[in-house]
Amino acid sequence: MDRVKQDARGDDRRAPHRASTRRATGSPEPGDAPRTGQYRPAKPAAQRVGEDRYRPGGRRTSAEPLSASWKPRVEASREKAAPPQKTGIAKLTGTYGWRVYALPILVVLTVLVVVNTANSPAQPIAEQGATPGVESAGGDAAGGAIDGNGEQAIPENPATPVKLDVPTAELPNGSPFTQAGTGQWHVVPGTGPKIGTGKLYTYTVEVENGIDPASYAGDDAFAAAVQGTLSDPKSWTWDGKIALQRVDGSFPNPSFKVSLTTPETTHRADACGFQITFEASCYRKSLGRVLINLARWVRGAKAFGADMTGYRQYAINHEVGHALGNQHVGCGGNGQPAPVMMQQSFGVSDDYVSMLNDIPGGDKGKVAKDGRVCVPNAWPNPTPKQ
Incomplete structure (x- = not known):
């Protein structure tokens, strides 16, 4: 009985039996070549058994030893050859990309700019803006450096003065004032309603640090004068094209900025300048500031005489007029109110004001020497309709 069971399980005993059966019956086994009518000798049993071992789905018996396939599998992934080492420009390009080509171009452009700048004639400071220092529209010259508090400080580089014989432009005698402040300003707290119906312009009221408050009655008095003037219906909101509103330091x-400023600060080249040796206020676009000269705020102008309130209203309206884009004009006719954009700090006579045309960067003929003399006026619209 043990012998029968062993024969039933052993493949090495069944294999000769299948071979003899196949020879006797002529039936093809799987994997045999098809018959072509030509006699082919049967394969040895050991070879057929070996083929049966590797037939897909075939069962390997425990009696057969493990062995490697006669047809080794080709690995799908093979080790790639190491890329060649990059040298020179190829290595730089791989590391920095397009910057390798951009750097030489930038170097060439920089050299060209330096050469062009060195060969260009220097521009006078007065030509950087329209008549700096003479109640001008200011200019676009770069502002001063930023101080530790984030304020824009004005560098100390005064222009060469030009002396003119304009007797009405001299600063009147009067109360003392602070000659020099720190060159930085602080915002006076306070806001106001929107005045007017046209395009809105916002402004802050500021005072230079280091000014003795006794000379101008303090920050609140100056702020009230500025806001009261610009809120008046005779000021720039009169025709419905402009609206003005005071804001405080929280407005970005x-x-x-309407800024009360000491004479020494206004004299600096990046502020009003001092080409004409008369105290003046101005608007400097690069600073975004209307610079109201403290000397004029305290002393006024000879054309206005003792009317200090009228002169201060004129100074505010004139310089804010520059901030709104208005330029200088001359007298419209003898005895008429002077246009607010006439340079009334120097006089109300066209013959005097026209002298300012002769300085570098002056008004270039905007005011003719025609003998006309106006009367002082502080307002853009001095006679509003009732």
Whole structure:
């Protein structure tokens, strides 16, 4: 009985039996070549058994030893050859990309700019803006450096003065004032309603640090004068094209800043300048500031005589007029109110004001020497309709 069971399980005993059966019956086994009518000798049993071992789905018996396939598998992934080492420009390009080509171009452009700048004639400071220092529209010259508090400080580089014989432009005698402050300003707290119906311009009221408050009655008095003047219906909101509103320091970017400033600060080239040796206020676009000269605020102008309130209203309206885009004009006719954009700090006579045309960067003939003399006036619209 043990012998029968062993014969039933052993493949090495069944294999000769299948071979003899196949020879006797002529039936093909799987994997045999098809018959072609030509006699082919039967394969040895050991070879057929070996083929049966590797037939897909075939069962390997425990009696057969493990062995490697006669047809080794080709590995799908083979080790790639190491890329060649990059040298020179190829290595730089691989590391920095397009910057390798951009750097030489930038170097060439920089050299060209330096050569061009060195060969260009220097521009006078007065030509950087329209008549700096003479109640001008200011200019676009770069502002001063930023101080530790984030304020824009004005560098100390005064222009060469030009002396003119304009007797009405001299600063009147009067009360003392602070000659020099720190070159930085602080915002006076306070806001106001929107005045007017046209395009809105916002402004802050500021005072230079280091000014003795006794000379101008303090920050609140100056702020009240500025806001009261610009809120008056005779000021720039009169025709419905412009609206003005006072804001405080929490407003990030006001349209301009109305700043009470000491003479020494206004004399600096990046402020009003001092080409004409008369005290003056101005608007400097690069600073975004209307610079009201403290000397004029305290002393006024000879054309206005003792009318200090009228002169201060004129100074505010004139310089804010520059911030709104207005330029200088001359007298419209003898005995008429002077246009607010006439340079009344120097006089109300066209013959005097026309002298300012002769300085570098002056008004270039905007005011003719025609003998006309006006009367002082502080307002853009001095006679509003009732």
